[in-house]
Amino acid sequence: GAGVSQSPSNKVTEKGKDVELRCDPISGHTALYWYRQSLGQGLEFLIYFQGNSAPDKSGLPSDRFSAERTGGSVSTLTIQRTQQEDSAVYLCASSPPASPQETQYFGPGTRLLVL
Amino acid sequence: GQSLEQPSEVTAVEGAIVQINCTYQTSGFYGLSWYQQHDGGAPTFLSYNALDGLEETGRFSSFLSRSDSYGYLLLQELQMKDSASYFCAVRGGTGRRALTFGSGTRLQVQP
Numbered sequence: 001g002a003g004v005s006q007s008p009s010n011k012v013t014e015k016g017k018d019v020e021l022r023c024d025p026i027s028g029h030t031a032l033y034w035y036r037q038s039l040g041q042g043l044e045f046l047i048y049f050q051g052n053s054a055p056d057k058s059g060l061p062s063d064r065f066s067a068e069r070t071g072g073s074v075s076t077l078t079i080q081r082t083q084q085e086d087s088a089v090y091l092c093a094s095s096p097p098a099s100p101q102e103t104q105y106f107g108p109g110t111r112l113l114v115l
Numbered sequence: 116g117q118s119l120e121q122p123s124e125v126t127a128v129e130g131a132i133v134q135i136n137c138t139y140q141t142s143g144f145y146g147l148s149w150y151q152q153h154d155g156g157a158p159t160f161l162s163y164n165a166l167d168g169l170e171e172t173g174r175f176s177s178f179l180s181r182s183d184s185y186g187y188l189l190l191q192e193l194q195m196k197d198s199a200s201y202f203c204a205v206r207g208g209t210g211r212r213a214l215t216f217g218s219g220t221r222l223q224v225q226p
Binding site: 004031050104 | 145146148156157158159160163202204206212213214215216217218219
């Protein structure tokens with residue numbers, strides 16, 4: 001079946017511009033996560049959605065970052081007034097309900113470059 | 116908070132066995148996961164240990180000791196395609212489902 005998809009795959013923007021990154025999770029997966037990965041580094045948690053519960057936003061690095069999830073499916077991560085330090089790969093993951101193994105299925109990521 | 120430590124790089128030859136260690140500090144431990152990531156690719160799930168002991172999945176095994184806050188990933192019969200980064204991860208604390216990842220171990224398999 002279809003995996004997690006993300007768009008765009010690559011995004012180049014100028015400092016100060018806003019960007020929107022999209023994630024389509026696996027159908028039926030109730031949990032959706034956003035992570036950020038800088039070159040050669042581990043993954044940094046940004047935000048987590050679970051069903052209709054309030055999202056866990058504790059990983060968002062600043063108020064320039066926001067995310068929403070519409071209809072319990074597609075999610076959009078928005079970065080306002082981008083800065084060069086925002087350059088990274090933004091990864092989305094989803095997991096099925098009652099996943100005891102904490103298995104998360106990752107999308108291919110969006111590579112963001114802020115000039 | 117949560118933190119994980121793993122070696123930054125490991126090199127081994129084809130056919131050999133390699134062990135990648137991970138030590139962690141976390142509140143509300145729920146289990147240790149391992150993910151593989153090839154260059155330019157997405158992380159993919161390898162294994163998960165919630166209880167002490169060894170879990171085996173084909174050529175890969177993962178071990179956990181909760182009393183030592185320690186685990187490892189064991190890769191046997193190494194193949195060139197195993198060259199990748201390997202991340203250990205724990206859930207981000209009590210009530211949080213998101214994972215906290217280590218900084219990754221880059222495995223290079225040589226012929």
